[in-house]
Amino acid sequence: xxxxxxxxxxxxxxxxxxxxxxxxxxxxxxxxxxxxxxxxxxxxxxxxxxxxxxxxxxxxxxxxxxxxxxxxxxxxxxxxxxxxxxxxxxxxxxxxxxxxxxxxxxxxxxxxxxxxxxxxxxxxxxxxxxxxxxxxxxxxxxxxxxxxxxxxxxxxxxxxxxxxxxxxxxxxxxxxxxxxxxxxxxxxxxxxxxxxxxxxxxxxxxxxxxxxxxxxxxxxxxxxxx
Amino acid sequence: xxxxxxxxxxxxxxxxxxxxxxxxxxxxxxxxxxxxxxxxxxxxxxxxxxxxxxxxxxxxxxxxxxxxxxxxxxxxxxxxxxxxxxxxxxxxxxxxxxxxxxxxxxxxxxxxxxxxxxxxxxxxxxxxxxxxxxxxxxxxxxxxxxxxxxxxxxxxxxxxxxxxxxxxxxxxxxxxxxxxxxxxxxxxxxxxxxxxxxxxxxxxxxxxxxxxxxxxxxxxxxxxxxxxxxxxxxxxxxxxxxxxxxxxxxxxxxxxxxxxxxxxxx
Numbered sequence: 001x002x003x004x005x006x007x008x009x010x011x012x013x014x015x016x017x018x019x020x021x022x023x024x025x026x027x028x029x030x031x032x033x034x035x036x037x038x039x040x041x042x043x044x045x046x047x048x049x050x051x052x053x054x055x056x057x058x059x060x061x062x063x064x065x066x067x068x069x070x071x072x073x074x075x076x077x078x079x080x081x082x083x084x085x086x087x088x089x090x091x092x093x094x095x096x097x098x099x100x101x102x103x104x105x106x107x108x109x110x111x112x113x114x115x116x117x118x119x120x121x122x123x124x125x126x127x128x129x130x131x132x133x134x135x136x137x138x139x140x141x142x143x144x145x146x147x148x149x150x151x152x153x154x155x156x157x158x159x160x161x162x163x164x165x166x167x168x169x170x171x172x173x174x175x176x177x178x179x180x181x182x183x184x185x186x187x188x189x190x191x192x193x194x195x196x197x198x199x200x201x202x203x204x205x206x207x208x209x210x211x212x213x214x215x216x217x218x219x220x221x222x223x224x225x226x
Numbered sequence: 227x228x229x230x231x232x233x234x235x236x237x238x239x240x241x242x243x244x245x246x247x248x249x250x251x252x253x254x255x256x257x258x259x260x261x262x263x264x265x266x267x268x269x270x271x272x273x274x275x276x277x278x279x280x281x282x283x284x285x286x287x288x289x290x291x292x293x294x295x296x297x298x299x300x301x302x303x304x305x306x307x308x309x310x311x312x313x314x315x316x317x318x319x320x321x322x323x324x325x326x327x328x329x330x331x332x333x334x335x336x337x338x339x340x341x342x343x344x345x346x347x348x349x350x351x352x353x354x355x356x357x358x359x360x361x362x363x364x365x366x367x368x369x370x371x372x373x374x375x376x377x378x379x380x381x382x383x384x385x386x387x388x389x390x391x392x393x394x395x396x397x398x399x400x401x402x403x404x405x406x407x408x409x410x411x412x413x414x415x416x417x418x419x420x421x422x423x424x425x426x427x428x429x430x431x432x433x434x435x436x437x438x439x440x441x442x443x444x445x446x447x448x449x450x451x452x453x454x455x456x457x458x459x460x461x462x463x464x465x466x467x468x469x470x471x472x473x474x475x476x477x478x479x480x481x482x483x484x485x486x487x488x489x490x491x492x
Contacts, residue, residue: 060429060440091438095324097407098438135412152412202435204418204428216421220435 062221067176068092071183072104078125078184080106083141086127088175088186102175102186103128103141103148113160118196120176127186128161129173136205139172148172162194169208171196233284281469288475294369295473297362302461304355308393309458311348312450319400321446323439327402352394359390371474379467382460389457396449399442410445411437 013021013028070088078084083103091098107124108114114126128148130138137152147164148157156165161172171194176187191202193209201219203209208217270276287295318334318341320326334341363383366372372380399410414437418428433440 057430060433061426064435091436093324094439097323098436136415137408137412204425205415206419207425217418217425218422220425220429 064220065091067188069178069180069185069187071180071185072102072127073184074182075106075125075179075184078104078106080108082143082146083128085141086186090189101130101138103130104177104184104186115196118192118198120190120198121178123177123179125177125184127175127177129175129189131173131205133163133168133170133172133205134166160196161192162196169206169213170194170210173202233280233286235280235284282465285469285472287473288479290476290479291473292476294365294476297358297365298468301355301358301362302465304351304358305457305461307351308348308355309454311344311351312454314344315348316450319446321400321443323402323442327400327442331401331403352397356390356394359387363387368477369474370477376467376471376474379464379471382464382467386457386460386464389453389460392453393449393457396445396453399445400449402442407437410441 010016011026013025014023018028068089070086072086072088073084083105085101086104087099088102089098090100104125104127107119107126128141130140130148132139132150132152132155134150134153134155137150139148139150139155139157141148146159148161149155150166150168154166155163155168157168157172158164161174163169163171171192173189173191175189178185178187189202191199191209193199193214199209199214199219203217203219207213266276315334318330318338320330322330331345335345336342366380366383395410395413398413399406414428414431417431418424420427429435431441431444432438433444
C-alpha cells in the first residue's frame with residue numbers, strides 16, 4: 001500500500017518556519033494580500049457596473065408613469081351598437097408617437113358581448129385599444145362586418161374585441177373610463193383574457209393570458225395607480 | 227521537441243544586399259528607404275510588434291485555399307465600412323423622438339453634400355454585412371471548418387452573428403419613419419413573447435411599458451456604443467483564433483500520403 005512520501009505541510013504558518021508568523025496563523029500574508037487586492041478590484045468594478053445596470057433597468061422595469069386621462073366627449077355621443085374612434089395620449093412629450101386611437105362605445109345589453117361583471121367601477125363604457133394582440137400593429141374597426149381587422153398578419157376580432165381568426169392570442173386591450181364634468185375620460189390601459197376578465201397590469205401583445213399563459217407572462221412589478 | 231522554423235518572409239520584405247563596394251545608401255530613393263526602415267526599427271525596438279505582426283500576416287495556408295476563404299475578411303470590411311460611415315452619420319443625426327430624428331435624417335439625406343451616398347452605404351452595407359456573415363457561416367459549415375479544434379471559433383462566430391442582428395434591429399428604428407416605428411413595435415413584441423423573461427426584456431428595450439421618448443435614445447446608444455464595442459472585441463478574438471489555429475483545407479482535397487513514410491512504417 002502506497003504511503004505518502006512527504007509529510008503534508010502543516011496549515012499553521014508558524015510550523016512552516018515562515019518568519020514573523022503569528023500564533024495560530026493559517027493564511028500567509030502573500031495569500032492575504034492577493035485576496036485583498038482581488039476583492040478590492042471586484043468591489044471597484046461593481047462600484048460602477050451595478051449603478052449603470054440599475055440605471056438602465058430600474059425605471060423601465062419598476063416605475064410606472066402617472067396615468068393620463070383624456071376627455072373624449074359627452075357620454076351621450078357614444079352608441080351601444082357601434083364604435084366611435086377617438087385619439088388619446090398615452091405618452092406625453094413625444095408628439096405623434098405618444099398618441100393612439102381608441103374605439104369607444106356604451107355598454108351593450110347583450111350579455112354575450114358585455115358580461116355583467118366586466119366593467120371596472122361600473123362605468124358603462126368600453127374603450128377598446130387598437131393595438132393588435134399578435135404583434136402590436138394598429139387594428140381598425142370595420143362597421144359593415146362589426147369586426148376589428150389587423151392589416152399586418154390578418155388578425156380578426158369580433159364586436160367585443162375577442163379574436164375570431166388569425167394569430168392574435170387574446171382579446172384586444174381596453175382602457176379604463178370615468179366620467180368627470182359630464183365628459184367621458186379615457187385613462188390607463190388594462191388587459192383582458194378570453195373570458196374578458198380584467199388584468200390591471202397590462203401585458204404586451206403576443207402574451208397569452210389564458211391557462212398557463214398568465215404564469216408564463218408575469219405582470220409588471222408595479223401596476224398603474226388609478 | 228525541435229523548434230519549428232520561423233515563418234519565412236516574402237522576398238519583397240527581405241533586406242537586399244548593397245552593391246559591392248558601397249556602404250552608404252547613395253541615391254535619394256535608397257536614403258528614403260533607409261529612413262523608413264530606421265523609423266520602423268525605432269518602434270519595433272521598443273514594442274517588438276514585428277514578431278506578432280509576422281505571426282498574424284505571414285501564415286502558411288493549406289493547399290486548395292480559394293475565394294470562399296475571403297468571406298470572413300469581406301464581413302470584416304463590411305463592418306469597417308459600417309463603422310466609418312456610422313461615425314460620420316452620427317455627426318448629423320439627432321435622436322429626438324418628438325420629430326427631430328426624422329427631420330435630421332431627412333436633412334442629412336436630402337440637403338447634406340454626399341449625404342444620400344453615405345447614408346446609402348450604411349443602409350445597404352448593413353444588408354451586405356448580414357448576407358456576407360451568412361455566406362461565411364455557410365462556408366464554415368460546408369467545409370467542416372467548425373470541427374476540432376475550431377469549435378470555440380464557431381461559437382464566437384454565432385455570438386458575432388447575434389450581435390450583427392442586434393445592430394440591424396436597433397439601427398432600423400433610427401430613421402424614425404412609419405416603417406421604423408412599426409417594425410420596432412413588432413420586433414420588441416416578438417421579444418416579449420419569450421416566457422418569463424420576455425415581458426421584462428421588452429420593457430428593458432422600450433425603456434418602459436410604452437414606446438416613448440427614451441426608446442429611441444436607448445436604441446441609439448445600443449446601436450452606436452454598446453454593440454459595436456462588443457463586436458470589435460469579439461472579432462479580435464475570432465481573428466486571433468484563426469491565426470492561432472490556421473485555416474482548413476477544402477473537404478475535396480485528400481490528405482497526401484508520403485510514400486517514404488509508408489515504407490518506413492511497414
